[in-house]
Amino acid sequence: MKELFQYVPGQSLLHRLNPVTKLILTIMICAAAFITSSVFFLLGLLAVDLAIGLIAGVARKTLGILRGLMKIAVFLFVLQVLLSRQGTPVFWIITDRGLLTAATVVLRLVVVCMPLALVLAVTRVSDLSNALVQVLHVPYKYAFTLTTAIRFIPQFLEEMSDIMEAQTARGIAFDQARGLKKLGMMLPLCAPLLISSVRRTDQTAAAAEIRGFSLRTSASAFRRYPFHLEDALVLGFCVLLIAASILL
Amino acid sequence: MIQLDQVSFAYPSQGPTVRDLSFHIRKGEFVALLGANGAGKTTTVRLIDGLIRPTSGRVLIGGADTAGSSVSQRARRVGFLFQNPDRQICKNTVREEILFGLNAVRAEEGPEKLAARTDRVLADFGFTGDEEPFSLSRGQRQRVALASILAAEPEVLILDEPTTGLDYQECCHIMDRIRRMNREQQVTVIMVCHDMEVVLDYVDRALVMAGGRLLADGPVRQIFRDAALMERASILPPQMIDLSLRLDLPGADSPETMADAILAAKGGKPA
Numbered sequence: 145m146k147e148l149f150q151y152v153p154g155q156s157l158l159h160r161l162n163p164v165t166k167l168i169l170t171i172m173i174c175a176a177a178f179i180t181s182s183v184f185f186l187l188g189l190l191a192v193d194l195a196i197g198l199i200a201g202v203a204r205k206t207l208g209i210l211r212g213l214m215k216i217a218v219f220l221f222v223l224q225v226l227l228s229r230q231g232t233p234v235f236w237i238i239t240d241r242g243l244l245t246a247a248t249v250v251l252r253l254v255v256v257c258m259p260l261a262l263v264l265a266v267t268r269v270s271d272l273s274n275a276l277v278q279v280l281h282v283p284y285k286y287a288f289t290l291t292t293a294i295r296f297i298p299q300f301l302e303e304m305s306d307i308m309e310a311q312t313a314r315g316i317a318f319d320q321a322r323g324l325k326k327l328g329m330m331l332p333l334c335a336p337l338l339i340s341s342v343r344r345t346d347q348t349a350a351a352a353e354i355r356g357f358s359l360r361t362s363a364s365a366f367r368r369y370p371f372h373l374e375d376a377l378v379l380g381f382c383v384l385l386i387a388a389s390i391l392l
Numbered sequence: 393m394i395q396l397d398q399v400s401f402a403y404p405s406q407g408p409t410v411r412d413l414s415f416h417i418r419k420g421e422f423v424a425l426l427g428a429n430g431a432g433k434t435t436t437v438r439l440i441d442g443l444i445r446p447t448s449g450r451v452l453i454g455g456a457d458t459a460g461s462s463v464s465q466r467a468r469r470v471g472f473l474f475q476n477p478d479r480q481i482c483k484n485t486v487r488e489e490i491l492f493g494l495n496a497v498r499a500e501e502g503p504e505k506l507a508a509r510t511d512r513v514l515a516d517f518g519f520t521g522d523e524e525p526f527s528l529s530r531g532q533r534q535r536v537a538l539a540s541i542l543a544a545e546p547e548v549l550i551l552d553e554p555t556t557g558l559d560y561q562e563c564c565h566i567m568d569r570i571r572r573m574n575r576e577q578q579v580t581v582i583m584v585c586h587d588m589e590v591v592l593d594y595v596d597r598a599l600v601m602a603g604g605r606l607l608a609d610g611p612v613r614q615i616f617r618d619a620a621l622m623e624r625a626s627i628l629p630p631q632m633i634d635l636s637l638r639l640d641l642p643g644a645d646s647p648e649t650m651a652d653a654i655l656a657a658k659g660g661k662p663a
């Protein structure tokens with residue numbers, strides 16, 4: 145689970161792109177997914193997502209993300225189908241319109257989430273924040289907040305599993321419970337998780353301040369992030385994507 | 393009581409962390425697991441409690457393979473103190489914390505008995521019970537975690553660095569308490585520890601690990617006297633042993649009186 149958000153080193157086209165380009169591509173895919181209402185176009189976008197994963201050389205990870213999303217997707221789909229009352233009934237309380245909306249919603253979710261996860265797989269978080277500061281002139285404070293949040297996700301998951309291990313060793317039957325029951329048992333553990341997170345945030349803030357955090361500006365970064373031809377091509381592709389989502 | 397047969401373990405995406413580990417710990421023994429950082433000590437104790445399963449080999453507790461029961465079922469017999477107490481603590485007061493652990497493993501005793509047990513442990517550790525664990529210092533949180541484990545009176549006690557972050561007095565207090573359980577109730581204790589003075593003072597037998605392998609197994613004093621072994625395991629033996637070793641060297645006559653003074657101060661233990 146925690147590997148999902150981790151950087152995978154590589155030399156692919158996706159790795160070489162400017163971090164800002166990757167961010168724009170992600171946002172444009174998301175935008176296209178929300179503009180369109182065609183299931184087929186959404187399927188096309190899903191194919192684009194998968195192609196991105198393939199080009200970036202992280203096929204296994206892409207499938208892993210897809211599998212993870214599928215669980216949520218199936219749940220959402222069933223919920224949506226059962227709750228929808230419009231259109232003509234196909235079977236029991238299930239209607240044709242309901243099926244269609246459910247498919248759209250679920251596809252949208254998958255299409256939007258995949259590139260977000262993929263960008264993190266092919267971009268170092270530090271590159272992402274540096275490029276944001278340099279190219280888009282985002283104040284470093286905000287870029288840092290974003291990257292820190294991303295960096296803490298795997299740590300957070302690891303900590304949760306460590307806490308569960310410690311509780312199991314005390315006799316709390318995590319190793320016996322499943323599903324909702326397990327979720328219910330996890331809730332009381334949010335307190336230690338939250339406290340250790342707040343503590344860590346405090347320490348990170350102190351450490352950053354000691355190292356001259358507030359002095360840092362867009363001119364401070366050592367690495368430069370120029371745009372290349374590849375970036376222009378990808379940006380062109382983004383424009384096409386948006387145009388298609390409006391027209392189709 | 394605890395037996396490891398040719399146990400190996402590798403974390404995913406890594407070489408073997410523990411290799412071919414075999415040893416046997418009898419009931420009522422007080423054993424220390426020694427070794428440099430990353431030697432595989434924490435991994436070994438996690439294997440013993442079944443928190444991770446060996447890639448090959450088997451672990452027996454009380455004659456039964458740990459693969460046959462779950463960790464949470466084992467919890468009433470095996471107490472495990474983690475390196476980081478914050479993983480264990482999850483209640484708002486020390487009393488609730490201790491009761492929470494007791495309820496998980498000794499629920500059948502009924503609330504009155506558990507409350508009595510809790511009061512006993514609180515008094516023993518000098519807590520009032522109303523302290524908030526998360527506003528205590530790290531050393532104090534370590535004591536809270538230990539108190540909640542000792543409250544359940546396990547047969548086997550696994551301690552991963554119980555004395556780190558404690559001051560000398562606190563350290564002695566806790567170790568005295570553990571040794572009392574060991575002597576009086578025949579609790580088997582396995583302790584990972586980096587403080588060799590503590591090991592020398594409290595432990596009977598030491599297992600020395602390096603690079604995931606067992607280098608040596610024997611009485612603590614004998615282990616500490618093996619200079620070549622200590623070197624290989626990157627362990628600095630306690631000063632007292634070091635000193636007494638030097639005294640054995642020919643020509644070392646001048647420090648004798650100082651050594652005698654130290655020995656006397658330490659309660660006249662044989663060097």
Ligand SMILES: Nc1ncnc2c1ncn2[C@@H]1O[C@H](COP(=O)(O)OP(=O)(O)OP(=O)(O)O)[C@@H](O)[C@H]1O
Nearest residue numbers: 403404406409427428429430431432433434435436
């Ligand atoms: N959860 C984990 N995933 C992957 N590798 C791990 C994990 N935990 C430990 N390791 C690796 O296993 C090796 C042994 O670790 P272990 O924690 O057993 O050492 P240790 O002897 O307890 O060290 P210390 O004295 O620092 O506590 C280390 O090299 C470490 O990198």
Ligand SMILES: [Mg+2]
Nearest residue numbers: 433434475552
């Ligand atoms: Mg350790």
